[in-house]
Amino acid sequence: MYSSNMDYYRATSLNDAIKALAQNKGAKLLAGGHSLIPAMKLRVANPSMLVDIGRIKSLNGIKVTRKEVKIGALTTHATVAASAEPKEACPILAEAAALIGDPQVRNRGTIGGSLPNAAPASDYPTLITALDATLTATGPKGERQIQARKFFKDLFTTALKRDEILTSITFPAYGNMPGMGGAYLKHRHPASNYAVVGVAAMLGLEDGKVSRAVVVIGGATSNPVHAKSFESALAGMEPTEENIAAAADQMDIEATLGDSYASADYRAHLAKVLAKRALLLAAERAGG
Numbered sequence: 001m002y003s004s005n006m007d008y009y010r011a012t013s014l015n016d017a018i019k020a021l022a023q024n025k026g027a028k029l030l031a032g033g034h035s036l037i038p039a040m041k042l043r044v045a046n047p048s049m050l051v052d053i054g055r056i057k058s059l060n061g062i063k064v065t066r067k068e069v070k071i072g073a074l075t076t077h078a079t080v081a082a083s084a085e086p087k088e089a090c091p092i093l094a095e096a097a098a099l100i101g102d103p104q105v106r107n108r109g110t111i112g113g114s115l116p117n118a119a120p121a122s123d124y125p126t127l128i129t130a131l132d133a134t135l136t137a138t139g140p141k142g143e144r145q146i147q148a149r150k151f152f153k154d155l156f157t158t159a160l161k162r163d164e165i166l167t168s169i170t171f172p173a174y175g176n177m178p179g180m181g182g183a184y185l186k187h188r189h190p191a192s193n194y195a196v197v198g199v200a201a202m203l204g205l206e207d208g209k210v211s212r213a214v215v216v217i218g219g220a221t222s223n224p225v226h227a228k229s230f231e232s233a234l235a236g237m238e239p240t241e242e243n244i245a246a247a248a249d250q251m252d253i254e255a256t257l258g259d260s261y262a263s264a265d266y267r268a269h270l271a272k273v274l275a276k277r278a279l280l281l282a283a284e285r286a287g288g
């Protein structure tokens, strides 16, 4: 199907884009177009105007310091997957970005388009929840920061206001912290490579014992969720395969999403299997 008619405006700067968005109530931002254009062709999205932000240079790029990795909203998945500096400072980012879609999707799709879209099968939402990243949104009233744990509100719904633009996302550089490891694993849908279930795990070790365990499951519920019982069962334990398997058995994620490819029960099963594997890998990377 063809999309309905709309106006097109190519923004020349961030301020220009904010102004265009504020002046046109039915407008939507266009970044890589890999979620929005298919939605428009299905007529699920019918914007009266597309505000193309794709050429705003200030929204593109990665900055790495000892403490954090800051990624501009327009940075493509391919750039995140291939850049050497963030790979060292926050390795799980490149690991997840490399698993998104296929080369065409990774070359066009952006982190700043993926997160506001809040699709349950996408990879970055799970990741930013596990890392408790900070999102920066800019609108007519200026800039504000939103913690990842407060960003996702429901299926395809976030804390961003209609007139705000996600401008950057900041991640902790856990790669520079001794005793920290992370891993991202997903079960891919065979047709699209979207995550049927994706799991991000982080593990911190002190004197050989677990000082911090984070396990976040995406794809089983409307928004990514922490596997809290799994996380707390590991506190103070040695990260052995037996302890991790026993903690994974206590996982109590209630899957609410299901379709003809993977039922909710199957997703709950996948979550358990992937969470155990991801945490084992994170423990190995943390030096356990």
Ligand SMILES: Cc1cc2nc3c(=O)[nH]c(=O)nc-3n(C[C@H](O)[C@H](O)[C@H](O)COP(=O)(O)OP(=O)(O)OC[C@H]3O[C@@H](n4cnc5c(N)ncnc54)[C@H](O)[C@@H]3O)c2cc1C
Pocket: 028, 029, 030, 031, 032, 033, 034, 035, 036, 037, 038, 073, 074, 099, 100, 101, 102, 105, 108, 109, 110, 111, 112, 113, 114, 115, 116, 117, 121, 122, 123, 124, 160, 164, 165, 166, 167, 192, 193, 194, 195
């Ligand atoms: C075949 C296929 C396979 C895919 N597989 C995967 C996968 O395995 N994993 C995965 O995670 N994703 C996957 N995707 C989605 C892909 O990652 C998209 O690129 C991404 O979801 C959207 O990014 P975009 O830059 O294309 O955004 P767009 O499509 O341009 O925009 C998406 C939405 O975000 C809004 N938006 C865009 N930029 C901003 C901004 N800076 N601030 C506020 N709102 C903004 C738009 O208005 C729109 O509502 C797949 C897509 C396709 C087509």
